Amino acid sequence: MTSQILFYIIIGILILSFIVDKILDSLNAKHYNDPIPNELNDVYDPEEYQKSQHYKRENHSFGTIASFISLFVTIAFFFFDGFAYVDEWARSYSDNNIIVALIFFGIIMFASDLLSTPFSYYQTFVIEEKYGFNKTTTKTFILDKIKGWLMIAIIGGTLLAIIVWFYESTGEYFWLYAWGIIAAFSFFMNMFYAKLIVPLFNKQKPLEEGSLRSKIEAYATHVGFALDKIFVIDGSKRSTKANAYFSGFGREKRVTLYDTLINDLEEDEIVAVLAHEVGHYKKKHVIFNLITSIGIAGFTLWLLSLFVGNSTLSEALNVSQPSFHIGLIAFGVLYSPISEITGLLMNLVSRKFEYQADNYAKNTFKALPLISGLKKLSKNSLSNLTPHPSYVFAHYSHPTLLQRYRNLMK
C-alpha cells in the first residue's frame, strides 16, 4: 500500500467516525419530544420538563458545533503536515528518541488541550451555569487545568519514556514489556487512585455521626461491608449534580458518596444507592473491568508492534524519518474503529453489571427507595427520559431509567 492511500484511509476514518457520531446524536435529538413513559411521569413537573428540554437542545447544538470545529482542525492539521512540523521541531532540541517523543507528545497534547479549553469553559460557565448546575469558580477551573497538566506530564511522560525505551532496546517483543508495565500501572492506579489522585482535586471525609450513619451502619453490618470504607466527597465544589461510585479492591476498596447525593436524597434512598455500589463490589465488577482492560491493552500493543516500525505510516504523515511516536499517531487513528467496537462491548457489559448491582440492592435492601432515588437523580440532572435505543446501545454505560425501573419492579 502506498503512503498516499494510507493517508486517505486515515482521513476517511476520521470523517466516517464523525458522521456515525452525528447520525446517532441527531437520531437521539429527534426523540427529545417523545411522550414520557407512564412509569416515569412523576419525575418532572411541567416547568422542570420544559427546562430539561431546553437543556438537552442547548447541549446538542453546542456539541455539534464543538465537534465540527474539532474535526475541521484535526483534518487541517493532517493536510498541512502538522505532525511533520512538530516532529522537526522536537528533533531540533535533541537526537535522543525518548526526548524527541516526549517533546512531540507534549506539544501535541498541550496544543489540543488549549484548543478545547474555551469549549469546556463555555460548557461550565455558560451552559451549566444557566441551568443552575455550576458551582465551579474560575480559580478551581484554572487549578484543575494546571493539576491535570502536571499529572499527565509526570505519569504520562514517565510511561511514554519507559515504553519508547523498551521499543528502542528490545525490538519486536517490546509489546510484552510495555504490556507488563501498563498492567502493573493499571493495577496500581485502580488500587490507589482514591488515595493518591482524588485528594489532589477533592476532599474526602468519613461519614458523619447521625441517623444516616446509623442506618448505613446497620446495612453495612448486615452485608459484611466495613463502614470505614465509606467516604463522602465534596462534589458540591464543582457542580450540583450528584453521584456515587465504588473503586479499588482488597484493603483499598471503598464506596464514595457525593455530598450532593446526601443533600438531595432521603436516608433510605441513600442506603439504597450505597447498596447498589456494594453490589458492584460483591459481584467483582471492578476486578473484571481491570482484567478486561489489561487484556485489551495487550491485544492493542501486540497489534501496534506489528505496524509501528513500518515506514509507510510515517510517510503517510509526510515524515521522512520513521519513529515510534509518528507510528503511534497513525496507528492510533487506524485502530480507532477497533476501539469503537471494544468500547461498545464494554458498555454492553457495564449495563449488565448495573442490573446486577440494582438486583443486589433490591435483594439485600429495598427496590422502592432505589427507584425514587434514581428518579430524583435524573430530575436533578435534567436527564433525558426518552433516549433513542441506538444512542443508548452506543453510548450508555448504564441502562436507561425506564429499563432500571422495569427491572427493579419485576
Ligand SMILES: [Zn+2]
Ligand atoms: Zn452502578
